[in-house]
Each structure stands twice: as C-alpha cells, then as structure tokens.
Amino acid sequence: MHDKRHSDRPGPTGRDLADLPKAHLHLHFTGSMRQETLAALAAKHGVRLPSALLDADPLRVPANERGWFRFQRLYDAARACVRDADDMRRIVREAAEDDAAEGSGRLEIQVDPTSYAPFVGGITPALEIVLDEARAASAATGTEVAVIVASSRMRHPLEARTLARLAARHAGDGPGEVVGFGLSNDERRGDTQTFAPAFAIARRAGLASLPHGGELLGPSHVHDVLESLHPDRLGHGVRACEDPRLLDRLAAQEIALEVCPASNVSLGVYPEDAQVPLRTLVDAGARVALGADDPLLFRSRLVDQYASARRVHGFSDAELADLARGSIRASLARSGTKARLLAGVDRWIEQPLP
Template identity: 70%
Template sequence: MSASPEPRSTTTLPKAHLHLHFTGSMRITTLRDLAAKHGFRLPDSLLSAWPPHLSGTDERGWFRFQRLYDAARACVRDEEDMRRVVREAAEDDAREGSRWLEIQVDPTSYATHLGGITPTLEIVLDEARRAGEATGTGVGVVVAASRLRHPLDARTLARLAVKHAGEGSGSVVGFGLSNDERRGVTEEFAHAFSIAREGGLASVPHAGELLGPAAVSHTLDALAPDRLGHGVRSVESDVVLKRVVDAGVALEVCPRSNVALGVYREPEQVPLRTLIDAGARIALGADDPLLFGSRLVAQYDSARLDHDLPDSALAELARSSVRASRAPADVRARTLKEIDAWES
C-alpha cells in the first residue's frame, strides 16, 4: 500500500493577506526594543507572559485587550519606528508566502508625534512602497477610522485616503472602520464611506465578530462593504449569510483571533466550513499577531488541522484571498498561477 502524500507546506502556498493591523503586526521583539528605546515599561503580559490571555466578549475583557493595544501603540513614536513596523510586516508576510499585503492603519493614532495625519500616512505609504520593492510582497494600505472617534474625523480620514488612492505598493487601496464594534453608530459613518467609495477605495469595515448578524446586516445597509473584517457571526442567521454571499462580500476571517478573544471557545468552533459550504468568499487573516501570538500561516494551519480541509480547499482559500484583494491585476494573475502550481 502506498503511503499518503505529505501535506504541502502552507508557508509556500502563495496567498494574499488582507486583515493585518499596523500596531498589531509588530513582532514582540520589536515592541520590546521600542519600549526600551523610549523608556516605557510594558505590562507583564507583553513580557514574560506573552502571548496574553485575552477576552473581548465583555466590557472588562475588551478593556484589557485595548489597554495592551494602547501600550504597544504608545511605543511607536517617530518616523524610524513607523518605517520599521511596515518593513517588518512585509518581511514577515514574504516569509509566509504572501504575495500581497494590505496593512490597516489609523494615522490619527500616531499623528501627535509626527506632525499630523498627512505626514504620518505619507511615511507609511513611502515605506510600503520601499518594502514592496525589497521583499517582492506588494504592500497596499487601508486607512481605518475608529468607532471611538467622531464620524466627522472619519470623513477627514476618508478625504486624506482618497488623495493617496492608487494601485500597487505605497498606495491607499481601502477604507476601514475598526475598534470595538459595540461602540459608535454604524450609520453615522456612512458619509465617510461614501467619500472613500467615490474615490475608488474598497469599503472594508469590521463587523460580525463581537456582535451578531444584526450588526452585519446594518453594516451591509449603511456602508456597502466590499469586504467585512471578520463577519463570521453572519452564520447565526441564514438570511444574513445569504445576503453576504449573494452580494459577493468577502469575509476576512481570522480564526486564531476569534478564539483568543473568546468569540469561540475552541478552534474547531470557528464556522469556517459553514461559510465555505454556503459559498462565502473568504480571505484568512492574522489580525493582530502581536497580541494573539500567531501570524498568517497559522490561520491556514488551523484550517487544515482544526477543520480537516484538504490542500485543494486551502488552495481555494488562497485564491479567494487574491481575488478579494486590491492587488494590481498582474499581481493577482501571477499569484493565481502560482497557487495552481502549488496545488498540482
């Protein structure tokens, strides 16, 4: 009897990475370096106890998550720091087979130390272009507004994002809405997303992780998304899930994030197979490796090990990530051919 073939490496599987936050992309070693550089003391859960034990399913749990995130963000204080984070994110993605990365950043978070939101974004875009050239992994940028800020701030960010819209590394390719989806009123951000959409940017808000299918439905109505950050809880309503599938809205599914934040207790409970069987477009993402302790390949490994997906299904997930991306047409075409070669 012939032995079963060895599974193909998920590291060498060509793919796109569409859900990675700027601060959360940091290597833990980089965070510790920056903390030492600027004289900050990090919480123990970002030192000896890393990765931290987290929960986002209640206000107390989310507060702890946000406190750690804010501590990390405070360590990024100058242009050199900003460039290092972008460069290392591209390097890490390149090592994991990613041919295209869309990194999400809210320039407001760093503007105080860098002269405003415009120079902050320009630093990120310039380094994205350089990193793309150096690594061979293209880096597009998603400008993200925060639910914790006024919707007028989101409009300002949308106008800034449109000014830098384009294709290829070093361009803004999308506009997002992040932070605790239980905060803010989704409909109040509609004008900002209209500005971004009219400027040619993809609409990529978060919805459907901490809240259920009603939040997904509201987001579909108000923000006309091309993709949803997470969106996994749309499975709790057949009607909403059908809306997502029929509209062709891609879901940026981050399995290890869902488990780390307590949305699902075990990796097997993440409804990846349900979404696939329903015909949903899916792009696996790492979300915040700094806090969750896992990067992009770990999400594909979870799909294989926790959901028993064969290599053919992993290849299709990779194709879906590429098709849902805003990568230039030549990058998409080349990567799809490389996925076919990986599977053959």
C-alpha cells in the same frame, strides 16, 4: 512568536503552507509588530510594558466590555511605543518581511494615522511615512504592500470624514497606495450609520469599503453595516453564519469575509479553534480570506490560520488552495498581480506531496 496551537511546518500529508501564495487582507499596523520589536521600541523610548505583551501566551479575554477593555489597554500600551518615523518604517518593513516569508504576495495593512500624528507632525505626514515605506518594502521583499486607512468607532464621525479625505488623496491600487477605507474598534460602540458620509467620500475616490463587523456582534450588526456602509469586504463577519439568509446574501453579492480565527478565540467569541465556523462559511459559498488581525497579541501569524484550517477543520490541500485563491481574488491588487499569484497557487497544488 507563533501560537502554540498551530504550526506552519508541513504535516505528513500536507504541502508546506509557507510556500502557498496568498493575500493577507486583515492586518493592523500596531498589531503586526514582532514581540522583539515591541521590546526594542519600549527600551528605546523608556516605556514600561505590561508583562502580558512580552510573554509567550496568546491573549485570552471574555467577549464582553471588560474583555475588550483589557485587549484595548494592551494594544494602547504597544501603540505608545511607536514614537517616530523610524519606528513606523520598521513596523511596515517587518510586516512585509514576515508576510513574504509566509507566502503572502499581497499585504493590505490597516492603519489609523491619527495615533501617530503627534510624533511626526500630523496625520498627513504619518500616512505618507507608511506609504513611502510600503513602496520601499514592496520592492525589497517582493510582497506588494498597500494600505487601508481606518477610522475608529471610538472617535467622532467627523474625524472619520477627515481621514476619508486624506485617504482619497492617496488612492490607487499599487504598492504604497491607499486601496480602501475601514472602520475598526469595538463594534458595540458608535452608531454605524453616522459613519456613512465618510465612506461615501472614500467611495467617490474609488476606494473600497472595508469596515469591521460581525465578530463581537451578530447578524443584526452585519445588516446595519451592509445597509449603511455598503462593504466590498467585511472585517471578520463570522457571526453572519447565525443567519443563513444573511450568509446567502453575502455569498451572492461576493462580499468577502476577512476571517481571523485566532482573533475570534483570543477575544472570546468562540471558546476554541474548532468552534470557529470556517467550514460553515466556506460550505455556504462565502468568499473567505484568512487574516492574522493582531499577531502581537494573538501570537498567531497568517500561515498559522491556514495551519488551523488544515489541522482543526480538516481542510485538504485542495481546499486550502481555494482559500488562498479567495484571498487573492478578494484583494484590491491589479489584475496582473492576481494572475501571477493565482498561477502560483496552481503550481503549489500540482506539486507532489512531501
């Protein structure tokens, strides 16, 4: 299911990227699914899937309303196959297994329990199923799985407050706990400021502010998110490079950017991998954490993002190690977990080239 544009195997002058310890901070619950899992769930529940969800090619749409509609239609079709607790547990377990295989020692997976609530008795049991399986998967794989509860810009801000209160009741920083509160979906929809009360509820509970911003819209939208939601990390944020002063602010305030190159290309923000401003962001001093976003649709997993940084953007192994360190430091893991993973990065870069 890897994107054909990338490879996770070691190159002639590079260490194996699957052995590089890293943290994965931008992965959506439904979008994390393996294609074969989606096909199995569709068969289980008698759901007919669009062929685009089952072919080998990554999604490619224009960065406009029509393109987003196609992306959302496919995402909704996949989500419609998740209809019971076993389905939900399988998704969490397999996401942890896939991350563990790619060197990710910390996964912070994002979920909106509203979508699955009708099948399991409400938003509270929906979230508790995810949290319970996150604990089990953490123990089974060795990859810590924590959860980000995210609201949608497509829904009323009052629903976001309900989700924030639910998230607050499960706040913590360990495996199977809620570490942050997010805001996802089409950046062009909704009024950012109206979601501020929900983020205030989350912050009072000690949860990190983790909204999306600066992918489909440019610097002005990033400014709105900064002023209204006070993010600790910003989902995507790549368009901040269009305003050097804004980029300097993000770097100075150490607001990490969850950069997902495959997403940027698939959603038409940039025409090809080489146009993703990864080098610009890093050279400006921004803290960057590479993420896969929705591998189900973009056909590109976490290690593929590091492979793209190496092959397309010319990052050396030392620079890739720094990207991994940035992801670990930007995570919401406990200090002991961070220290363990950072020590692993040091060991990776110290080993001889293959």
